[in-house]
Amino acid sequence: MNKKILSSLIITMLIVSVLVMPLPQFTSAEVLQVTLSADIGNVGDEITVSGYVTAVVGNVSIYWDSEANQLVEVAVSVSTYGYEYAGYFEADIEIPEDVVGDHYIIVKDPDGKTDVKTFTIEPKITLSPSRALPEDTVTVTGTGFTAESAITLTLSNSRTWTLETDPESVETSTKGSFECSFTIPSDVTYTGSYTPYTVTAKDGADKTASAELKVGATVTISPTSGPSGTVVTVTGEGFTADASISIKLDTTACELVDSITVGDDGTFTGQFVVPTLAKDTYTVAVTDGTITADYVKFEVTGTTSIKVSSPAGAPGDMITITGENFTDIAGVEVTIDFGTLAGYATATTDENGTFTLTITIPDIPVGKYDITATDDYGLTDTYADFRVAITTLTILPSSGPSGSKVHVVGGGFTETTAFNITINGKLMVDGEDTTDSDGNLDIYVYVPTVDAVGTYTITVMDAEGVKATEDFEVTGVTQITVSPSRSATGANVNIELKYFTAVAGTSVELTIYNLTSDGDVDDKFDLWQYITADEGYTTEKVDKDGSFKGTFKLPDDFTIGDYYINATDDNGLKAEVSFSVVEPEIIIYTGADEYYPGDKIAFYAKCQFDYSNVTIYVYDPDNFKYEVTDLNIVTLVGNYYTGTVSFTLPADAVIGTWTWNTTIGGLTKNGTFTVSEKPTVVVLSEEVSKLKADVISLAQQVSDLSDIVTAQAADIDALSSDVSNLKSSVSDLKTAVSDLSDALSTLSGDVSNVASAVSNAQSAAEDASKAASAAQSAAAGISTAVYGAVILSLIAAVAAIMSIVILQRKIAG
Incomplete structure (x- = not known):
């Protein structure tokens, strides 16, 4: 078989055997193991109780002697115990007050299992003070003795004294504790600084405890803590008469406020100044050259x-030096060394050990120098590596608005070092750039948003503290303008951004938000979604001048109230303005209350805000809807914007009451008008026939009146002129009436538009007829007033008749 195939087969079999191998089963440990960090000690000692328990969740309870005395309860955490799973616990406990002997620490796990460990309490005494002189009083506190047992105290060295105590008889409590005091016998002696003695307490069961008492020179200090420069009062007893006292904190010598000399009785009182030391606790060592007391502690804070x-800074510049934790005595002189210039300046401390001093940087070469301050009591500190430098700075241009680009050129800074640029403390460059190898910089920056126009200081400072300044005049401040500043939803609002970063395409975040009564942001919206940019501008960006112009309309569901509009560009330039959403005042109405089918209806509207593309919904009596669009309320007249739109009724419009409504700025307005039936030709012909009869009657009455006027004219000399004029008018009227009669006889065609005029003429003719009758009946006693009334009535009739004539001509044409 091929070796490669055999190797692959073996590896495959090994992998399969591993995969099918049963996994180890982890189960809870069937144990409760408890460990004490110590099993013998004194009341008040702290020990650690730890161990493993069966359960992996729950709490472990720890008791003292019985479950009636619980010390602590601690949660179990998961841990491994051997190869099995177990719960682990750990708790620090303080040994409670109890009698001498064995006691039990009982541990109970979440499953109720318990383990018991033994802890042995031993007697203990403490002395206060632990160093004293013969005939001084010492307090003894004891714990861990036999309960309710008499205590005897002894003092021993090469000799043993049985001590008298206060109270005279001392007995322990049921918990084995006691407290008493004794006076060191007058015949106890010491040599040198002190002699050690042993104080022993023994109870009735011969249980004992001992503590060392040093008999010798003693000191006390006040205060026992404070910073460097603290003035400490020290008192001592048991020192060498007429000797001079010196004091150290550990190994550092302390300056005395005044020299301290021991009195004939071996006592002294004086003051020392805590030297310049790091924060820590130090031993106060007081010595007269022969006797030393070095057991009191002082904490330097x-x-x-x-x-x-x-x-x-540059030579000639002013700098201010402030110091703290120098000697806490007013008027202590502080000497300032500037580099090698020793004693360059001086200052004085106040009662708190602080000082402030302004000095002029001396005329010394460029470089780094140490500035050291040392007071008359030796307290000192050094400010290392103050840099003396001569810098240059040029800003071009020297003025411009927020967002404008400026050229910053400087020299004399630290070589290849990060720097920042600020304008009145506001960052323009935040340390991402560095000077070149010669300490020069050349950079373009943008003027940030400032509070107001005016002269500001641009400062360049490198990481070493070298800086230069130059004035810059800000001529315009980043701003948002909205007009109007109070508007309703749906209304056109103009918005303009100015003096943002003057780079075309710089993005701007634009939001509108309001606040809760606690000053937290309540609702916040992206305002760009409602904005239409003016020509030449792009939404969400500014142009090369850092500007944007456009309009916005807030949706109808925008809540009425006070808001803030905030704009912040990519470079942090920002501005904010307040804006209020209010309910609009809208007036909208039709030109008349009644129309005929085919008439044109005019809607008139006015509002204190600018609205465009408003739609009016018109409903006929059968609830069929018509939409009247493009109502633009944009023409400013006085304090209101006005607008109008027309709607032509269908020729077959339904007769009855029509309704309309529209919603502007979230406010709905509505109204009604009536569509009446248009008069027919037959009806109009009947009306014209009646008018013709009335006109004929009027002609007869005018003819009779003419005769009466002619007859009366000769008899009334005083009114001859008026009568003559009246006669002429009546004659003219007679001719006009005759012409009208002829025109009515031939009237034909569409007369629908003369119905109203005919009615007016008929009414006027009737009035004239009545006036003529009145004039005829009063002919015998006619007066100027009567003639005047007749004339006015006739004039009205003539006007009405002329209207009919004009309309007749239009119809005929």
Whole structure:
């Protein structure tokens, strides 16, 4: 067989055997194993109880002596135990107050299984203070003794003293604890700094505990913590009379506020200044050269430091140095060294150990220098590598609006170093670019959005703190303009963006949003979806000047209220303006209340907002709908936009009441008009015949009136002129009536359009007839007023008759 085939077959069989091999079954461990980190100790010790339990979920309870005294409950976590699956737990417990001897730590798992471990409590005493002088009082606290047992105290070295206690008889509690005090016997002696003694407490069951008491010189300090520069008060006893005191924190010597000399009784009080140290806890070592007390601790919480307002500057520039955690005494002198210029300037501290000093950068060569501040008590800090540099900066052009492109050229900066550019603190370049190998830069940037037009400072600063500044005048601010600023849904609103990034095609995010009463964004919408760009502009982008113009209409379901419109372009230039959606005031009506089939109906509308392409829906009495489109309310007259649109009724329009409605800006308006039956030829002919009879009657009355006027004219001299004129008018009227009679006799064809005029003429003729009759009956006593009334009535009749004549001519033509 081919070796390659045999090898392949063997490998295949091995793979199959692995695949069909039964997998190991992981089951819960049938164990409860508990471990204590310590099994002997004192009350208050902390130990760790850990182990594996049967269950992989649930809680483990830990008890002291019995399940009545639960110490802690801890959750089980999944872990491996050997090759099996098990739950693991771990808990830190504090040994509770209890009597000397063996006690039981009971562990109970989620399945109810328990394991018990033994912990042995040993007696313990603590002393406060642990260092004292003869006749000083010391407090003893004991735990872990026999319950309710008498305690005796002894002090021993080469000799043993049985101590008198307060209270006189000391007995432990039911938990084996006690507290008492004693006075160190006056005949206890010490040599040098201190002598160690042993204090022993023994109960009635001969259970004992001991602690060391150092008898010798003592010190106290106040405060026991604080930053460098803290003034600490120190007192001491048991020192060498007339000796001078010195103090260290660990190995660092401390400056004394004033020299400290031990009194004849071996005591002293004085003050020292915490030196410049890192935050940590230190041992206070107090010595008179012979006796040393080095057991008190002081915690340093802050270190001495100085800050400089700028990391770099040119000779002659002003910089400010601030210091903290120098000596906490007002008026302490601080000396400033600038590089090799020792004592270049001085400052003084306040009572909190701080100072502020403004100095002029000295006239020294370009380079890096250390600035060091040291006060009279030796507290010191150094600001390393302050850079003295001479820079140049040019901005071209020196003015322009937000969004405009400017050319920034500079020199004298750190070589091949990142830099940023700001305008009054607002970033223009954020450190992505670097200077060249000569420390020069040449870059184009865009002016960001600023608060207002005016003169601003452009600053270039590199990563080493070297900077240069130049003024730039901002002539225009990034802005949004909407007109009107209050509008209704569906109305045309003009929008203009100005002074965004002046690069054609720069994208702009444009949103409209409102706020909740808590100031959080409530609803937010993309405004571009409602915008139509003006000619020459593209939605969602600005042109080469950073501008955009267009209009938008908000949909009818847009909620009425106050909003903000925000525009932000790709380079972070942004502007915001407030905008309110309000309910519109709309007036819309028809030109008349009544029409005939085939008439043209005019709709008139006005509104305080601009609307276009409005549709009016018209319904006949059978509810058939007609759409009247293209109502444009766009012509501004005074404070209102106006518009009109016409609709021609069908020639066979249904007679009755028609309705109409339209919705503008979410507000629906409606109304009605009546379509009446058009008069027929037969009806009109009858009306004309009646009018003809009335006109003949009028002619007779006018003829009679003419006779009366002629007769009266001769008798009334005072009215001769008026009567003459009246006579002439009546004569003219008589001729016109005669002509009308002839015209009516030959009237034919379509007379539908003269119905209204005929009715008016008939009415006027009747009025004239009545006036003529009145004039005839009053001929005997005629007056000027009567003649006036007659004349006016006749004039009205003439006007009506002339209307008929004109219409008749139109029909005939």
